[in-house]
Amino acid sequence: MVASLGPLREATERHFRTEVPLRTVDEMADEFRADDVLAVLLAWDAETAMGLPPLTNDFVASCVERYPDVFTGFASVDPWKGRAAVAELRRAVTELGLRGLKLHPSCQGFAPNDRRFYDLYATAVELDVPVLFHTGTTGLGAGVRGGGGIKLGLSRPILLDDVAADFPELTIIGAHPSWPWQDEMLAVAQHKANVWLDLSGWSPRRWSPELVKAVLGPLRDRALYGSDYPFITFAKWLDAFRSHGPDAAVEDQILRGNASRLLGLDAG
Known part of the structure; x- marks a missing residue:
């Protein structure tokens, strides 16, 4: 991760107001296992x-293979690599066993609704895997002059509306609460039944009233727990989430049930 983030790692730590100690895969597995x-x-x-x-993708798959009780994995491909990206997605799912595709429009420098990248989505539909898009601001490049060249507007949730409409069989996950465009994300998710919410990367204590109402109400069947570890720990996220008073059934849906249904996992 250190090499992949390069000079932006320190900016990300400042953004989350935390210093992330380096951990081995073994240490991470032990930590997640302890938290169930x-x-x-x-x-x-x-x-x-x-x-x-x-x-x-091979590294992620090797971690999953080593610790299948605590890890599953999503692939990443560089959309600008064209046919090679499509082929790599296919390999990552069919040969490596990864369960989805993660894309970061701002950091990867592409607009999700640019039709040049539609072959990726068609392949995800064929493979029956969801696509997770980063939405909203990002800690990567935050506080750096020019933001490290990262353009936030590429991660506006409204851009996913075109993709969801053009690929109704594609399951789309909008990652993070999408600040400062939370209302866009909620509008798209409430209008398009193939759009889900990922709740990582933003403390639930900072959620807008509209987001709380949607997550505990009409979107509770398509809301997914996530922490953005290591920047936010599971314990801190859960404590903040419980401050909104979810009942036991909704809490179980968001923490386990929805993800199990989406990814075909054992809910236990």
């Missing part, structure tokens, strides 16, 4: 836009 958490490990490939080496 199944972690979704994310690969990373923004090589074209950022010039940094990928955190590869």
Whole structure:
């Protein structure tokens, strides 16, 4: 991860107001096992836009293979690599066993609704895997002059509306509460039944009243727990989430049930 984030790692730590100690895969597995958490490990490939080496799908798959009780994984591909990106997504799912695709429009430098990248979505539909899009601001490049060249507008949730409409069979997950465009994300998710919410990367104590109402109400069947570990720990996220008073059934849906249904996991 250190090499893949390059000089932006320190800016990200400042953004989250935390210093992230380096951990081995073994240490991470022990930590998640102690918290009874199944972690979704994310690969990373923004090589074209950022010039940094990928955190590869093979590495993520090797971690999942080593600790299948605590890890599952999502692939990443660089959208600008065209046919090679499509082929890599297919390999990551069919050969490596990864369960989804993670894309970061701002860091990868592409607009989600640009039709040049539609072959990726068509392949995800064919493979029956969800696509997780980063939405909203990002800690990467935050506080750096020029933001490290990262353009936030590429991660506006409204851009996903076109994708959801053009690919009704594609399951789309909007990652993070999408600040400062939370209302856009809620509008898209409430209008398009193939759009889900990921709740990572933003303390529930900072959620808007509209987001709390949606997550505990009409979108409770399509809301997914996430922490953005290591920047936010499971314990801190859960304590903040419980401050909103979810009942036991809704809490179980968001922490386990929805993800189990979406990814075909054992809910236990």
